[in-house]
Amino acid sequence: MPSDLTHLARCRYAGPRIRFAEGRAHLLPAVAVPDGMVASRFSVLSPGTERRHLRATYGPVGSRDAGYMTFSGDLMAGWKLAAVPHGAAFDACADNVLTVPPGTRLQAAALARFQQLAVLGLDRLPDRVSLDDVVLVGSGPVALGCALELYRRGAARVRVLTSRPDPPIGRVPGVECVASIVQGSAGVVVDAAGTPRHAAALLTKGGTLGLLGTPDPVSELAALDLHRSGWTIVGMHELLAGPACYQDAYTTAATWLTWHMNPHLIDGWCRIVLGEGAPALYAAFHGLGRPDEPVVIFSWE
Template sequence: MLPAVPVPDGMVRARFSVLSPGTERRHLAATEGPDGTRDAGYMTLGGDHSTGWILAAVPHGASFAPSSGGTVTAPPGTRVQAAAVARFQQMAVLGLAQLPAHVDLGDAVVVGSGPVALGCALELRRRGAMQVRVVTSRPHALISRVPGTQCVTAVEQGSARLVIDAAGAPRRAARLLAPGGTLGLLGTPDPGSVLSSLSLHRAGRTVIGMHELTAVATSRYRDAYTTAATWLNGLPPDLVDAWCQIMPGELAAGLYADLDGPRPAEPIVIFSWESS
């Protein structure tokens, strides 16, 4: 933890920041390589709820320029929990838009139960999916509170027409695909992940990369965030709050030290820098 510094003129003071476990683990791994250290952080919020939270991809607790690349703004009145959840749903808004028109969302399978999976389940629901199966080792994960979502420990191999990998485990997700099915890669895969092109070819399966940053320089990127936040604002606030844990920023270092350990029950952890 570095000491707080005065906010430079023209910069936005950090008030909250959001943890993304997968991204943070990759950042930590990068600090052990020849390129030196990387600051911890995924998404920081400045501004306030009345005029609209501003979110930027800067280190935890860091001030930032409101015109930074990739910055998005929540609709006025959006609570901090909804603003954070919307950031993960934004990924699915952009990712699911890449699916071919013939793909049926009606019985989608999502692999994972963390923040990316939560955003995906919410977006599937927003798009009209009445049933979403979530494959997770945690049968009582809070993602199950998304309407129409069911947590399961397994799905029959080769049975699902649409599988969204939100855990960075594409090989496990691919095994669930039926012949002719579609696999969406929403979570960032491990660099060593390998899919058999021969098995995909023979079964007529489709694989779609869903990385959000393919749209970062376009209006679609900002519009996707606004779409997610606006829809979340229509959900009961206590439901959105149930997916979030807000903790003081000074506890961030301790949580980082155990990123591979037991995770908080809430899929989204928000650090508060209000006292910094």
């Protein structure tokens, strides 16, 4: 999954609207926007990371602000995107705040954040890797962003391993959704679901595993298996590249989505939900109420 909010100290924020406590999401009241900050208008859900944070509140963590990425601004003036909790006001002048290219629609701007991860992550794969051989594990927003980036880079075929019937990611050109892959048959696997052990089992000897989704802290890969199989394991965390590359990668993804992808297709991958409905949506993470769309955007207007 996308990165945890471990770098929030770089951007001041105030008035988060969702807090996790005792395994539940609680809606907090809106507060006045402090001087020097901008108001949140929308925020983006990161399902895997936030599920993990939600579970952790049953234990010693106790409670924590919830969220991944928050938007301020508008289509005409331009969006600002910050790694702060859902609905929080933030300092738009902070170094790690992303500037969205002018004219980018909200849905494209949100989807670009997930494609940005793959822009930076795929650059870390060895040059010998053929993008047409990639098996992508997962069908959530991180996987969707990766499938789009593989398509942008010219991949003619991407096999997506997912248990979901007819997932929306299947509408990315070149994607073939499959329910199973023969173990030990894939030369290149990108794990976008945070399940490295499951993904590694698909690799041939000498294969390459890219870790794009954030693994659970208790996830393990046996060193003996790595040694005997000759696997190359590549960490694909987006913050390794540095601030300049971080903005450039986002601009690349947002611009490409705007000019090369059908807006109706992008809209079909996104769902906008009123912020007041957030607690019910979190409660449905594992149930029938979970949105089919990979990208969920909370509206705080």
